[in-house]
Amino acid sequence: MANTGFVQREKNGVRFFTIPAFEDAGGAVCAFSTRIGGVSPPPYDTLNFSRSREQNEANFQENMRRFAEAVGFDYRRAVLDNYEHGVALYHVRREDAGRGVIREALPVFCDGLFTDEAELPLVSLHADCVPLFFYDPVRHAAAVCHAGWRGVSGHMVLRAVEALCGIGCRPQDMLGAVGPCISVRRYGVGEEVRDIFLREFGEESVQQCEGRIFADLTAACVTDMRRAGIAEDHITVADLCTHENEALFYSHRRDQGQTGAMAAVIMLKSG
Numbered sequence: 001m002a003n004t005g006f007v008q009r010e011k012n013g014v015r016f017f018t019i020p021a022f023e024d025a026g027g028a029v030c031a032f033s034t035r036i037g038g039v040s041p042p043p044y045d046t047l048n049f050s051r052s053r054e055q056n057e058a059n060f061q062e063n064m065r066r067f068a069e070a071v072g073f074d075y076r077r078a079v080l081d082n083y084e085h086g087v088a089l090y091h092v093r094r095e096d097a098g099r100g101v102i103r104e105a106l107p108v109f110c111d112g113l114f115t116d117e118a119e120l121p122l123v124s125l126h127a128d129c130v131p132l133f134f135y136d137p138v139r140h141a142a143a144v145c146h147a148g149w150r151g152v153s154g155h156m157v158l159r160a161v162e163a164l165c166g167i168g169c170r171p172q173d174m175l176g177a178v179g180p181c182i183s184v185r186r187y188g189v190g191e192e193v194r195d196i197f198l199r200e201f202g203e204e205s206v207q208q209c210e211g212r213i214f215a216d217l218t219a220a221c222v223t224d225m226r227r228a229g230i231a232e233d234h235i236t237v238a239d240l241c242t243h244e245n246e247a248l249f250y251s252h253r254r255d256q257g258q259t260g261a262m263a264a265v266i267m268l269k270s271g
Contacts, residue, residue, distance in 0.1 A: 006032065006179065006238040013037045014047065014070035015248070019177045021236050022266075025137040029121070030266040031071040032131055032179045032238070034248045038063040040260060048250070048260030049125050064101060064263075068121070073267045076102050078121040083146045084109040085129075087154040089163045092120055112145035112156060114163045118270035123263050127252040128242050130217050131179035131264035134160055138173040142266045149189065152217050153196045157224035171229030176236070178225075179264055180249060183241035184216035187253075 006017035014037030022030045038047030039062050044054045047067065051060050068075035079092050080100030089112035097120060099106050112132075113122040116139065124131060124146040132145040141164055147156040161171055184207055189197075194213045197205045201220040206213065218237055225235050242249040242262075250259040 005236070006177075006240065011070040012066065014066050016067070016071060017180065017238065017240075019133060019236055021175055021234070022133065022135050022177065025135065025175060027137050027140060027269050028135050028142055028266060029072050029269060030133055030135070032264050033067050033262045035250055035260060035262070036248065037066055037070070043255065043258050044260040049263045050127070050261035053258075053260065061102075067263060071265065073121040073265065074119070075121070077119060078123050078265070079106070079113060081111060081113055081124045081144075081146060082106045082109050083111040083124065085148050085150045086111050087151055087156045087159045088112070089114055089143065089145070089159055091115065091163070091167070092122060093117060094120065096120070111147065111151055112143060112160050112163070114141065114143035114160065114167070115268065116141040116167050118268045121265050121267040123265045125261040125263055126179075126181070126242075127250045127259055127261045128182040130181040130221055132157060132160060132221060133177040133179065133264065133266055134164060135175045135266065136164060136169040136173050137175070139164075139167070139169045140268055141167055141169050142268055144264050144266045146264075147217070147221070149193055149215060149217065152220050153193075153200050155200070155224055157221050158228055161228040161230070172231060174230050175234045176225045176230045178218050178221045178235075178237045180238045180240035180242050180245075180262075181217055182243045182251065182253060184214045184219070186241060186243035187215050187217065189213050189215045
């Protein structure tokens with residue numbers, strides 16, 4: 001069985017979740033934000049990281065500063081993904097520090113970031129889509145990814161593991177985590193998506209109830225982590241639904257697009 005549970009923490013009024021298995025391994029900082037502790041006004045209240053929806057750069061920067069201070073990373077060195085609901089990953093290097101946060105965006109579209117260099121916080125944004133975390137404490141490498149149904153069914157998990165293996169990692173050494181996202185109970189889909197998930201992940205990735213079809217993004221990601229060779233006891237799932245927990249999370253579906261975004265971050269520590 002995969003491990004269940006991220007741990008909720010709070011510092012300076014900023015509330016976020018961490019991954020105990022990653023913390024216990026040492027060598028990395030990782031977190032997933034909530035909507036609590038920032039400066040954004042309704043309907044983005046308060047710790048919003050969606051520039052495109054709120055369109056207030058000063059609030060974005062202050063929210064990022066507060067989140068970084070609470071979690072323990074330098075937001076001025078953070079690198080933000082440039083997502084398009086695909087499966088491309090970008091290899092973040094020292095010269096990329098700050099891109100997408102305090103300087104220009106990354107030069108390519110990418111829903112995943114990976115690195116083996118320390119003090120480079122990798123950040124992806126979410127408002128129902130799955131945050132995926134990967135950490136190899138042996139090779140000292142990490143990745144963070146954004147995946148909606150297209151990314152999940154396009155096997156973003158496998159792409160991330162392949163990218164890390166390309167810089168010397170081994171699946172058996174990796175830790176994987178599936179963060180807070182929309183749960184199967186709330187993620188109704190059509191027949192096309194149902195058929196894709198059944199084909200790619202099997203029956204455990206789809207549920208049907210009273211004539212409605214539901215896709216299980218978390219189950220699909222766990223299936224791919226197992227396929228990739230990540231050990232069962234190295235996998236953690238948050239089991240937290242962004243749609244159902246309005247006090248904690250933004251949700252694109254629940255709020256019909258009038259909402260903010262949470263941030264997932266992972267950073268390798270130096271030394």
